[in-house]
Amino acid sequence: MKKRKFIKLLVSTFSSFFFIPLSSLYATIEKKIINKSLTEEQKKIMFKEGTERPFTSSLNYETREGFYHCANCNAKLFSSNAKFDSGTGWPSFSEALPGAFKTKVDYSFGMKRIEYHCANCGAHHGHVFDDGPSETGKRFCNNGLCLIFIPSN
Numbered sequence: 651m652k653k654r655k656f657i658k659l660l661v662s663t664f665s666s667f668f669f670i671p672l673s674s675l676y677a678t679i680e681k682k683i684i685n686k687s688l689t690e691e692q693k694k695i696m697f698k699e700g701t702e703r704p705f706t707s708s709l710n711y712e713t714r715e716g717f718y719h720c721a722n723c724n725a726k727l728f729s730s731n732a733k734f735d736s737g738t739g740w741p742s743f744s745e746a747l748p749g750a751f752k753t754k755v756d757y758s759f760g761m762k763r764i765e766y767h768c769a770n771c772g773a774h775h776g777h778v779f780d781d782g783p784s785e786t787g788k789r790f791c792n793n794g795l796c797l798i799f800i801p802s803n
């Protein structure tokens with residue numbers, strides 16, 4: 651009995667040692683709904699990788715100074731300094747605030763694109779492309795419905 655217990659302990663110690671780091675390798679981005687008043691359309695975009703119709707977001711025309719926050723968890727994602735008019739019909743940014751997003755390769759629609767998710771709550775926000783006009787070379791193409799703009803003044 652004593653020996654069996656010892657082996658059991660040994661196995662559980664080793665399995666926790668080996669399997670936890672292994673399983674974390676395969677962990678996907680965890681998503682959680684924090685804002686209970688999200689609309690169905692917001693949920694579809696943020697949690698089912700949907701896309702809003704272009705030129706539908708009033709944030710396309712937002713030019714005030716301030717910060718863009720996650721509509722689900724309120725994390726600060728972009729500064730207005732990084733916003734530019736890409737002409738695509740979606741709010742576009744040349745860079746995100748440090749650590750704001752996690753990225754993942756998206757192969758849907760026969761294309762290889764990099765999609766990004768809020769690092770805090772896992773909500774999908776958009777795709778990032780390497781054709782931005784500024785020195786970063788990046789174009790974060792963000793669904794307006796995923797953002798809340800908070801002006802500085």
Ligand SMILES: [Zn+2]
Nearest residue numbers: 720723768771
């Ligand atoms: Zn978030």
